[in-house]
Amino acid sequence: MAIPALAVPALAAGFADPVHDAQRSFAAVMRAMSEPGLPVPLASDLDPPAPLSREAAACALALLDYETPVFLDAALSAAPAVAAFLRFHTGAPVVDDPAAARFAFIADAAALPDFGAFAQGEPDYPDRSATLIVQVSDFGTGAIVLEGPGIKGRRSFSAAPLPSDLPARLAANRALYPLGIDLILTAPGGVLGLPRTVKPVMED
Amino acid sequence: MNAPVTASSMPAITYNFAYLDEQTKRMIRRAILKAIAIPGYQVPFASREMPMPYGWGTGGVQVTAAILGADDVLKVIDQGSDDTTNAVAIRTFFETTAGVATTTRTQDATIIQTRHRIPEAELKAGQTIVFQVPIPEPLRYLEPRETETRRLHALADYGLMQVKLYEDIARHGHIATTYAYPVKVEGRYVMDPSPIPKFDNPKMNDSPALQLFGAGREKRIYAIPPHTQVVSLDFEDHPFKVQAFKEPCALCGATGVYLDEVILDDKGGRMFVCSDTDHCSTRQAEGHTGTMSAPYQEAAHD
Numbered sequence A: 001m002a003i004p005a006l007a008v009p010a011l012a013a014g015f016a017d018p019v020h021d022a023q024r025s026f027a028a029v030m031r032a033m034s035e036p037g038l039p040v041p042l043a044s045d046l047d048p049p050a051p052l053s054r055e056a057a058a059c060a061l062a063l064l065d066y067e068t069p070v071f072l073d074a075a076l077s078a079a080p081a082v083a084a085f086l087r088f089h090t091g092a093p094v095v096d097d098p099a100a101a102r103f104a105f106i107a108d109a110a111a112l113p114d115f116g117a118f119a120q121g122e123p124d125y126p127d128r129s130a131t132l133i134v135q136v137s138d139f140g141t142g143a144i145v146l147e148g149p150g151i152k153g154r155r156s157f158s159a160a161p162l163p164s165d166l167p168a169r170l171a172a173n174r175a176l177y178p179l180g181i182d183l184i185l186t187a188p189g190g191v192l193g194l195p196r197t198v199k200p201v202m203e204d
Numbered sequence B: 001m002n003a004p005v006t007a008s009s010m011p012a013i014t015y016n017f018a019y020l021d022e023q024t025k026r027m028i029r030r031a032i033l034k035a036i037a038i039p040g041y042q043v044p045f046a047s048r049e050m051p052m053p054y055g056w057g058t059g060g061v062q063v064t065a066a067i068l069g070a071d072d073v074l075k076v077i078d079q080g081s082d083d084t085t086n087a088v089a090i091r092t093f094f095e096t097t098a099g100v101a102t103t104t105r106t107q108d109a110t111i112i113q114t115r116h117r118i119p120e121a122e123l124k125a126g127q128t129i130v131f132q133v134p135i136p137e138p139l140r141y142l143e144p145r146e147t148e149t150r151r152l153h154a155l156a157d158y159g160l161m162q163v164k165l166y167e168d169i170a171r172h173g174h175i176a177t178t179y180a181y182p183v184k185v186e187g188r189y190v191m192d193p194s195p196i197p198k199f200d201n202p203k204m205n206d207s208p209a210l211q212l213f214g215a216g217r218e219k220r221i222y223a224i225p226p227h228t229q230v231v232s233l234d235f236e237d238h239p240f241k242v243q244a245f246k247e248p249c250a251l252c253g254a255t256g257v258y259l260d261e262v263i264l265d266d267k268g269g270r271m272f273v274c275s276d277t278d279h280c281s282t283r284q285a286e287g288h289t290g291t292m293s294a295p296y297q298e299a300a301h302d
C-alpha cells in the first residue's frame, strides 16, 4: 500500500510492557555492573532505528529521561531517526557537548572517544560522571583480564570491535578513582559492565 | 500485560507495580548503578514520600521497589525476625503493590530487605540484600555539616573516626561500639554498615551477594558489589573482634550465631536464642535441639 506523502515517518515502538521491560533491562545492567566483565543476558524486542542496537535501546529506555542529557557519537548522530527515537521515548535532551552528557551512546566502538571528553565526576560528588553505552558485535573470554570489586579473583573477557588500547584506557580511568567514567558494553543478547573500579591486569 | 496491580483489600486503589512511579524508579536505578561503581560512597537521591513513617525503612523500601521484578522472591527481616510488625508491614506492602512471591527462607529469596541484621545462612551469588539505613553518614556524629563530611570523604580524611574509636579505648579499655561499627570499603570509603551488630560486619566482606543501602530521610543510596573488600576499622594493638556468646542457642543449639536475650519470667529467668528466626526454625526442623527445646514432635507442630 502506498504511503501517503504527508505521513509522519513511523517512529519505532518503545517497550511493549514499559514497567516490566524497563525493570528487566535495568536488572541486567545492575547485574553487569555488579559483576564486571561478565556477559549478562538482556533480551530486547525493540526495533530501534539503525545503527542503534536493540540492547543499547533497551538500556536507553530503562535509564534515560528528561533529567539525563545524552550524547550520541558520530555514527548515531548521522542517523536523525536515532535522536528522534530517544527524544520521543525518553524525553532526554540530546547534547552536542560530551562533557554535558550523563549518558553517551557509542555505535562505532572501534572509534571509542577519549574518556577525558566526558564528565568524570567531582571530588565531593564522584557520581556526577558519565556512563558510556558502547555497542560491540560480540562478547567472548580471554583477551582482557580484570580484577576489582565484583570479581572473585580475576575475570577475563573479550569484545569486538574495541580499540586495542582499551586496557590502558581502563587503567588510566581507574587511576582517577573515585572519579572516572563507567562503561556498559552491549552486544546482541547481552550487556557487560566495566565500572570505573575495574583494574586491567597488564601481562607485561 | 502492564495492568496496575489492584489490591483486593483496597478495591478502590490501583498502584503502579511496586508503588513507585516509573520516573522515580529510573532516578533510583541510576543512583544504584553509580553506587555500585563507587563502593561505599553515598549517592544522593530524591527520596519520595512513602505510605509509611521514615523510621520504617522508607529508604530500603524505595531501593527494593526500584529493583524488584515480577519474578523476584522477597524476604523481609527486622532484627533477624520475619514476623515483627515492621517486617510484616513491608512484606505485605510488596505483596499488595507488586504481587511478588515472598518467603521467610533466606536461601529461597532473590531479594532480602533487612533492618539491623544479616542472615546467618551464607548469601549466594545472584541474591541482593537491601539494608534500611537511618543515618548513612558515619562521620555525622563527629561533624554535623554535610559540606564538611563530603570534603572529608573526598580527601579520604578519616582521622576523626580513628580518634573517636581511640577515645573508646581510652575510656573503656576496648572499642565499645557494638552497632553500626564503621567499615572501610575497598580501601577507600569509610561507610556506616547501618545499625547491624558488629557481629555481622565480617559477613559484608567478600560476600557473593550484592549489598544495597537506602536511607530515606537522609536521601542516600550506597552499595557494596559482590566480592568487595570490607574491613572493620581497628588498631594494631586493639584489633576488631566480634561478639562471642558463652552458650549456644537455647532452642536449636546453634553456636557462632548472633543471639538475643529473652526474659522468661520476673524472677531473672532468661534464655539466649537465635536472632535469625529462619535460621533457628530451620535448624529445629532438622532436629537440632537446645537446652530449652520442647520435644521435637511438638516443635514440628509449631
Ligand SMILES: [Zn+2]
Residues within 6 Å of the ligand: B249, B250, B251, B252, B253, B254, B273, B274, B279, B280, B281, B283
Ligand atoms: Zn537457634
